[in-house]
Amino acid sequence: MERPMSESVLHCRNIAIYVAMAIVAATPGPRARAVGAETEGGGAWAVAVDVSPPSMAYNGVQLCQCEGTCSVGAAPCGCGGSAGGQCQQCAPFMGVDSASCAFTAEPTWKHRSPIPWQSYGQGEYAGPSRFAHVDQYRLRPDDDLEFIFRLTRDQSSRPYELVVGDKIRIESLADEKLDRELVVQPDGTITVRLLPQVQAAGRTVEELRKDLEERYKKFYKVPAITVTPTEVNTKLEDLRATVDSRAGNGGQTKQARITPEGTVGLPAIGSVCAVGLTLDELKMEIDARYREIVDGLEVTPVLRQRAPRFIYVVGEVAQPGRFEMTGPTTSMQALALAGGWRTGANLRQVIVFRRAEDWRLLATKLDLRGALYGKRPVPSDEIWLRDQDIVLFPKTPIRQADDAIELLFTRGAYSLFPALGFTGQLFNTSTISN
Secondary structure (H helix, E strand, O other): OOOOOOHHHHHHHHHHHHHHHHHHHHOOOOOOOEEEEEOOOOOOEEEEEOOOOOOOOOOOEEEEEOOOOOOOOOOOOOEOOOOOOOEOOOOOOEEOOOOOOOOOOOOOHHHOEEOOHHHHOHHHHHOOOOOOOOOOOOOOOOOEEEEEEEEOOOOOOOOOEOOOOOEEEEEEOOOHHHOEEEEOOOOOEEOOOOOOOEEOOOOEHHHHHHHHHHHHOOOOOOOOEEEEEEEOOHHHHHHHHHOEOOOOOOOEEEEEEOOOOOEEEEOOOEEEEOOOOOHHHHHHHHHHHHHOOOOOEEEEEEEEEOOOOEEEEEEOEOOOEEEEOOOOOEHHHHHHHOOOEOOOEOOOOEEEEEEOOOOOEEEEEEOOHHHHOOOOOOOOOOOEOOOOOEEEEOEOHHHHHHHHHHHHHHHHHHHHOOHHHHHHHHHOOOOOOO
């Protein structure tokens, strides 16, 4: 009884067969063929497309997956030699892996070994889940930030102190004429009956009540003063109104861009140094600043858009200019952005100019010729570029000499004389006259 294949094996087999059928459809000639085979248990399958002439020992396209480890140098996948046309041997997908520890120097094509063919599967257009670009992103000038303000509603560990703009109600059981609602004035005082200005800002409700009780004893034996706050946190509410965006984008937010000096401006606390900090570090700094002014406020910075990052590709390329880096970019990818190299470009001496953190100039020389001609599978010169890097593709010595000759003779000495007259006298050296 035939054993059914598992879903994963069946799925992989079907994918490989589709690839093989596509190659067969695009390959002319009678020798193009696709073969699919499986074991009794469905544990191994192989697809081979034979587009080679009879003299070649291996098939032109080989896709294979089997249980266990495929030995290096195994024969290609194929059918035959057993009943049912089952796959007999496995030909691994050969390649070079830069992460291999078997090399003390840069590996070449001679160091090919089996690699996972799934890395070249049909779903890789989306890209794998790679490591993060950087361990910690540190803010830089021109980064766009959005600050989200939130009221924590947490209980304060210290008594509330009145501030300018707070509203309170003063009542007395001894005399109803003393009852009134008051607003703490800009100078921090309040005005009550029978007394001069009384300092209220910076005091707790209990401290203010005791002060009024003591002062009114001059007029009443038992004043029985009560102070009731009716509207507090005025400073916090004013700050909240400053960042209120509910009528626009929504929420309590403020957008800001890091200035060239590395700061951002926020209400009530002014400029805050942000450049070189992570978002968490910036949050800690802002929260600490606001705690000195108001309680119950939390600010969360969010990176809306990174500052644009550019590289400059100049020299012997098709389209020199400035290009924005939207992701990690290598030296050969920069060449692709510039449209490739022109004839006469010195690919052995590509120069990369770089500015360090303190703006000092660095430079390195790359040899990309072997990689661009397909001779170096894992070039060590394929480096990652940084913002503001300048990649120079210089001219070869032959091209430089050719330009010098053209500049000196074609555009130089020859241009000083009429073309026909000068060249005729120069080359007409015969002394024989007709």
